[in-house]
Amino acid sequence: xxxxxxxxxxxxxxxxxxxxxxxxxxxxxxxxxxxxxxxxxxxxxxxxxxxxxxxxxxxxxxxxxxxxxxxxxxxxxxxxxxxxxxxxxxxxxxxxxxxxxxxxxxxxxxxxxxxxxxxxxxxxxxxxxxxxxxxxxxxxxxxxxxxxxxxxxxxxxxxxxxxxxxxxxxxxxxxxxx
Amino acid sequence: xxxxxxxxxxxxxxxxxxxxxxxxxxxxxxxxxxxxxxxxxxxxxxxxxxxxxxxxxxxxxxxxxxxxxxxxxxxxxxxxxxxxxxxxxxxxxxxxxxxxxxxxxxxxxxxxxxxxxxxxxxxxxxxxxxxxxxxxxxxxxxxxxxxxxxxxxxxxxxxxxxxxxxxxxxxxxx
Numbered sequence: 001x002x003x004x005x006x007x008x009x010x011x012x013x014x015x016x017x018x019x020x021x022x023x024x025x026x027x028x029x030x031x032x033x034x035x036x037x038x039x040x041x042x043x044x045x046x047x048x049x050x051x052x053x054x055x056x057x058x059x060x061x062x063x064x065x066x067x068x069x070x071x072x073x074x075x076x077x078x079x080x081x082x083x084x085x086x087x088x089x090x091x092x093x094x095x096x097x098x099x100x101x102x103x104x105x106x107x108x109x110x111x112x113x114x115x116x117x118x119x120x121x122x123x124x125x126x127x128x129x130x131x132x133x134x135x136x137x138x139x140x141x142x143x144x145x146x147x148x149x150x151x152x153x154x155x156x157x158x159x160x161x162x163x164x165x166x167x168x169x170x171x172x173x174x175x176x177x178x
Numbered sequence: 179x180x181x182x183x184x185x186x187x188x189x190x191x192x193x194x195x196x197x198x199x200x201x202x203x204x205x206x207x208x209x210x211x212x213x214x215x216x217x218x219x220x221x222x223x224x225x226x227x228x229x230x231x232x233x234x235x236x237x238x239x240x241x242x243x244x245x246x247x248x249x250x251x252x253x254x255x256x257x258x259x260x261x262x263x264x265x266x267x268x269x270x271x272x273x274x275x276x277x278x279x280x281x282x283x284x285x286x287x288x289x290x291x292x293x294x295x296x297x298x299x300x301x302x303x304x305x306x307x308x309x310x311x312x313x314x315x316x317x318x319x320x321x322x323x324x325x326x327x328x329x330x331x332x333x334x335x336x337x338x339x340x341x342x343x344x345x346x347x348x349x350x351x352x
Binding site: 022025042056074082096099102110114119125140145147155 | 195294338
């Protein structure tokens with residue numbers, strides 16, 4: 001699986017597919033529906049097959065409840081199951097394996113300010129995602145499930161991205177001038 | 179109560195196993211493809227590049243197709259599909275904070291949507307991209323993930339109650 005540096009530019013179909021975001025998008029969509037069809041007897045909510053923010057919440061709060069005996073809120077599917085949903089742990093493992101196999105794993109450090117900003121960013125994004133009831137991925141699943149509020153989330157998210165990009169462009173231009 | 183392919187006795191055991199396998203597959207391919215939701219909109223806005231955006235748009239279309247297929251195969255597992263046609267079109271699929279009216283849910287979608295897009299693009303990636311970058315050895319992204327973990331407890335213990343109380347006090351109660 002390790003790509004040979006002398007490999008000819010024509011890659012195999014499987015390799016090209018695995019590197020295209022649209023393939024993963026199609027896969028998550030179908031598998032999220034399959035996972036709901038398979039597991040919904042354990043509990044809701046619907047359109048919950050994959051979500052980075054919600055599943056992190058379920059994993060952290062569920063394990064905290066089991067270990068510390070607390071009763072932090074989490075989705076019914078994770079409350080009823082033997083252990084909470086593990087997809088985020090899976091993403092960490094899968095991405096680590098892929099990075100190792102393809103020799104793209106490299107420790108990149110930053111400074112304390114960067115760590116603090118990203119930590120606070122994580123806390124805030126999680127609050128916002130939970131207020132809406134999902135990260136961008138569950139928003140996509142909910143839109144596919146017919147939820148209009150999720151479509152509103154996606155449209156305003158795109159607007160937020162444009163606003164953030166414009167701000168960064170302005171900053172970069174201001175930084176280039178002496 | 180919706181019923182799926184597995185009985186509820188089997189499903190409670192299968193939940194961690196199936197979601198772990200699903201997560202490993204998604205994490206592996208997300209690392210390969212640089213999958214990102216907000217990054218797609220940025221690349222399109224800046225360069226008119228559609229590669230990353232295609233991943234997110236395909237996800238929306240494929241989830242509709244997937245839910246449609248399994249709605250035919252296992253209708254009992256897709257109780258409220260297609261939500262907009264099944265009930266009150268502007269209220270969300272369950273999972274958001276309860277006890278509020280439609281206007282509150284639209285605010286809950288619009289305001290966090292804008293801020294999630296804005297914050298994530300400044301930090302260089304949506305939650306899944308940050309998680310994947312953390313696994314690639316990016317320590318900053320690792321702190322983002324730790325922030326999400328700590329945020330989970332903060333939300334459950336403090337913020338979720340505040341938000342509902344605040345919205346009800348502002349007159350958005352159901």
